[in-house]
């Protein structure tokens with residue numbers, strides 16, 4: 522069945538996103554059509570429109586979403602019509618070297634920034650963000666890009682698990698392996714950064730210092746579990762040292778994706794400590810580290826892609842944590858909006874306001 526749906530499309534580099542009518546392809550074998558019920562506005566969506574990333578156009582935005590299966594193609598075994606699903610923007614192939622060596626988040630097939638899936642806009646092929654293009658009433662995706670979640674989880678929580686929460690929680694648990702009593706600094710308090718704060722506290726970190734550019738995020742940070750809040754300034758590394766016995770933190774999480782904040786995270790960390798880059802930045806934003814400071818500091822600098830996680834395993838596990846009340850997500854959503862209000866949400870995000878804006882369909 523061919524469907525015409527409303528979707529948020531960027532026509533060209535620098536253009537303001539607008540709601541357009543997109544024609545979805547008929548589903549083929551192994552494909553699924555999902556009616557989107559909730560979709561979060563993630564910093565990576567903003568990066569697709571503000572010049573940080575250079576995706577192809579026209580492009581349907583959106584990749585953090587949940588919905589219900591309305592049609593399943595031939596041979597689909599994972600879900601049936603009516604199933605509630607979270608979308609996975611990095612679905613592992615299970616066959617490449619990375620997938621077969623325990624690192625499915627680095628799958629060579631999965632990490633496609635934007636691709637064509639047969640959708641069209643006025644007869645022209647349109648690209649979909651991360652294989653999903655989830656700022657849309659419906660999407661057509663491969664079977665492996667959907668993960669069944671319990672009906673009682675709710676659409677908003679299911680959407681958050683698909684990007685912000687899996688990314689933030691995985692960075693703490695899988696990438697950094699934060700342990701009881703550790704000290705942690707989190708720079709950048711969007712949906713991902715606040716998830717890092719909550720996961721670090723839940724992992725038993727004794728000190729969780731949350732850092733952002735204004736006081737605006739203080740209450741959100743404290744609700745998420747931060748023990749301290751600092752506004753970023755020239756004296757940041759000194760301020761952090763003063764709160765970590767003069768040494769610097771065991772772990773620093775950079776959730777912005779900029780050279781300056783990666784440097785700040787580096788300086789915030791103790792000798793032998795660990796810097797985890799969670800934010801995705803520009804290709805030409807260079808981080809400068811001297812040969813001597815790399816050696817002398819004995820620090821580890823690493824990245825965390827999609828929480829170093831296996832979403833097929835970890836999204837259902839996180840769903841159970843939400844249902845049992847051990848993982849709280851409600852505070853992450855600060856705005857509930859419609860599709861046409863997403864550009865205004867990008868503006869709020871650019872100004873550093875709020876946490877997640879959630880599109881409700």
Ligand SMILES: [Zn+2]
Nearest residue numbers: 563565585684
């Ligand atoms: Zn995202």
Ligand SMILES: [Zn+2]
Nearest residue numbers: 614617620628
């Ligand atoms: Zn693979």
